[in-house]
Amino acid sequence: MSEISISALKPGNVFNQNMNTAASGEADRIYDLYEEALKALRETEIISKDSEHIENAKKELNDVFTEACEENWNDEGAKAVSYDTYQKACEFINYLPKILPEAEISADPDGEISIEWYGKGNRVFSVSINDMGKLSFAALYGKKFLHGVDFFNCEVPDSLMINIKIALGL
């Protein structure tokens, strides 16, 4: 069911807006239930946007975590990827829009996880995520480079989306 069709069921559309005070408490409770259901539906839609795409990225992430979950995984003193960092990366992947192609995923020697997209003509966008959701990113657009920081908080920040799209020519 789409969000538009669900909106038709919004309590405010079903119940008379001139309801009395006694009824408004019940209406509020139903409205809260509606909000919860809509939130759950939105989360389901995000996760199932492109399940194969997301599942492949998660499989890649699992491989990375398996390889780098212990200290010194590269024999050069690399820090382990913590379970919290793995979870944060998993959450980030869940929130990626379906228009993006599959990402390349790897572990950084400081225990963060890198997620990357490669476009045509020397265009790359690379972002590292840590256990707190800090996003350290760098991009290459032909001969131009940039870098910056943002934070992941249950949505992919606009600053990232814009740069990922530029790198991919979307």
Place this chain on the structure above:
Amino acid sequence: MENLTRFIRSKKHYSKIKRIIKPAAFLPMFNDVSNRFETSSFFIDELTNGNIWDLGNEHIQNVRIKARADFKVKDVEKSDLSIDFNIEPERHADIIGWAEDNKPKQKEQALKLAEKSHLKIPPNLN
């Protein structure tokens, strides 16, 4: 001394299909002894392809070498980095000049160097 290589220890640090080396392959570690960020590499002038793999296997023994990234000193300099030819062990050099405690800038430096490097796969993994 012009040509260098970075031995890659993670299969996730390159893509054989896309023929790319990922920036994570070059990201540095902080060395408490030298008090700086470093990425280990070896200079490979006058070595054959086989000699280069032998060099890697000689010095990296606890993990299997998955690939290597060949690059030139001038590529390092163009990435706002420099080389410390310390020759410990033989032919060893550290890539230095990484931005201090600035992960995004380090990623940009690593991205620049990765973009200029050439991927080589060991004969037994080809």
